[in-house]
Amino acid sequence: MRFHTWRRITWAYHLTFAIAVIWPIQSLVNTPKPFVLGLPFQMAWPAAWIVGSLLVLWRLDAARTRHIGATSAGGDE
Amino acid sequence: MDKSSLITVIIFAYLAVTLGVGLMAGRRASRSVQGYVAGDRDFGLLVMYFITGATVFSAFAFLGGPGWAYSRGAAAFYILTYGVLGMAPWYAMGPKVAALGRRFGFVTQAQLLVGRFPSRGLSAMLAVLTLAAFVPYVTIQMRGAGIVIEAVTDGRIPLAAGAAVAYAIVLVYVLSSGVSAVGWTNTFQGVVMLVIAWALGIYLPYHLYGGVGPMFEQIMAERPELLSLPGLTGSGEPWSWGGYSTAILASAIGVTMWPHLFMKAYTARNDKIIRRTVILFPTFQLFLIPVFLIGFAGVLFPESPDQADFILPFLVLRSELPALVVGLFCAGALSASMSTGDALLHGAASVVVEDGVQPFWKLSDKGQRLLMRILVVLVGALAYLFALVEGFSLVDLLLASYGIICQYMPAMLAALYWRRATTAGVVSGLLVGSAVSVFFFLMPELKPLGMHEGILGLIAHIPVLLVVSLRGTPQDGEHVEGYLHV
Structure with a gap:
């Protein structure tokens, strides 16, 4: 996927993340069961979003590196 | 040697290593404001990763985090969520801020704002607001260090002396080496924090309850209100969803904007390093999970400490851990306190000189560095005086400063x-x-x-x-x- 697409995905992901961990979404995700790796579900919920953030940002950066390589614009270092 | 003496020895060994790392760090930095405040814009990924992580996670996370989980239950989860939300915008903003720093020679956050919106009044206002926000923050770190040392040495080293020793060391390395010392000591302290938090956070639930899942099963059976969002307030009443949700948003914005973190964008060697730091930040953030597990491990423990914030040292001292582990735990908590406190002291002095003094009275490069060092001592002394006053509601002041930083x-x-x-x-x-x-x-x-x-x-x-x-x-x-x- 192209860099600009990943940039949009990254924005959308973090906006969704912010909405998902506050009222009203988080109040719907408000049960300790099922446990995930021993953690109550409401605690695993933000943790999963954090791990997702790592993956999305990592993919964005990879797409960015390819994009810069392709356009040979450089100027980053 | 008895257990308490052994612990004391480990703490002092840890402090000696920190001091050594801090003093070594400054030998390469140039003798200039750029060197003292922005590390000659030459920090690599390793240092940037830990300076960010260890600065964000302070004594509040290490002692207050378990304290929240212990006394307020699920309310603590808000602390887990905001860090990454606050850091992610830096992927786009960080390289831009760094480029402006290189172009115009900025070393503080207010310089960027005042560069775009020229106004000496704005500069002075930002300097005053920043200083007002930093002093209670440093005070909390000092008290945190003092509390831990007092607790694990059985009161043989009282709070005032413990805080004084820890922060005398911070003063020495910040005075001599500036931000280079902050960077390299935070790297060392960050490693200690991560290792200790994960090790204890997994060990304590297994030791006390036979596992993380079984621990939460028991809490669910006996204290179900702790596992229902938005948790409880400090006085044990249910917290409001409005409070929980806006605490996340305000704290995320705070993380994006805290001046001492913001300034670190100027220290990175290149943009790639800033981006990589942002990408890797979630891995640091997850260390709050074991930190909360420690707090939850205290919920069903038969005894309870006087104050919720003491739950971590309280449990560690009562779970018959070997002296070495207790000593290392103490090092972890001191790391959390000192790695935030040093960045704050250094940031406060830099901001006051660059934004509060420099626009009005031009000083030479040497004069600026001298004044910064004097201010590091003065701000440290002021925070220390506050730390000695009992019952002073610092957390309230810190929350108020979050409102302003937003x-x-x-x-x-x-x-x-x-x-x-x-x-x-x-x-x-x-x-x-x-x-x-x-x-x-x-x-x-x-x-x-x-x-x-x-x-x-x-x-x-x-x-x-x-x-x-x-x-x-x-x-x-x-x-x-x-x-x-x-």
């Missing part, structure tokens, strides 16, 4: 991305936002839906910024281009 966000976004913003708009927005935030801090019973005062301040701030800017004369096009396109 107000930096619209100004910064306007400086970096909005062509039509004007100096008058930014200054009036900041004044209104800060006033509203302070008002609701003083009158908490008037807060709509229990919302955080920082968010209430922003609700007033943003329209003022927009309206005053749009009604004023636009800034010179060439000047604006210098900030928007880098």
Whole structure:
């Protein structure tokens, strides 16, 4: 996927993340069961979003590196 | 040697290593303001990763985090969520801030704002607000260090002496090596924090309950209210969803805007390192999970400490761990305190000199560095005096300063991305936002839906910024281009 697409995905992901961990979404995700790796579900919920953030940002950066390589614009270092 | 002496020896060994790392770090930095404040813009990924992580996670996370989980249950989860939300915007903003720093020679956050919106009054206002926000923050770190040392040495080293020893060491390395010392000691301290938190966070639930899942099963059976969001308030009443949700948003904005973190964008060697630091930050953030597990492990423990914040040292001392582990735990907690405290002291001194003094009285490069060192000592001394006063509600002051730091966000976004913003708009927005935030801090019973005062301040701030800017004369096009396109 192209860099600009990943940039949009990254924005959308973090906006969704912010909405998902506050009222009203988080109040719907408000049960300790099922446990995930021993953690109550409401605690695993933000943790999963954090791990997702790592993956999305990592993919964005990879797409960015390819994009810069392709356009040979450089100027980053 | 008895257990308590052995622990004391480990603590002093740890402090000696920290001091050594701090003093070694400064040998390469240049003797200039750029070297002292921005590390000659030459920090690599390893140091940037730990300086960010260890600075964000302070004694509040290491002692307060378990304290929250222990006494307020699920309310603590808000601390887990905001860090990554606050850091992610730096992927886009960080390289831009760094480029502006290189172009105009900025080393502080206010210099960037005042560069785009020229006003000595704005500069002085930011210096005063930043200093007012930092002093209670440093004080909390000092008390944290003192509390841990007092607890694990059985009171043989009282709070005042413990805090004095830990922060004397911080002073020595910050005075001699500036931000290079902050960077390298934070790397060492960050490693200690991560290892200790994960090791104890997994060990204690297994040791006391036979596992993480079984621990939560028992808590669910005996204290179900702790596992239901938004958890409890400090006095044990249910917390409001408005309070929980806006605490996340205000804290995330705070993480994006805290001046001592913001300034670190100027220290990175290149943009790639800033981006990689942001990408890797979530791995640091997850260390709050074991930290909370430690707090939850205390919930069903038969005894309880006087104050919730003491739950971590309390459990560690009562679970028959070997002295070595207790000593290392203590090192972890001291790391959390000192790695935030050093960045704050260094940041406060840099901001006061560069933004509060330099626009009014021009000092030589050497004069600036001398004044910064004097201020590091003065701010440290002031915070220490506060730390000695019992019962002073510092956490309340820190929360109030979060409300003010939030107000930096619209100004910064306007400086970096909005062509039509004007100096008058930014200054009036900041004044209104800060006033509203302070008002609701003083009158908490008037807060709509229990919302955080920082968010209430922003609700007033943003329209003022927009309206005053749009009604004023636009800034010179060439000047604006210098900030928007880098």
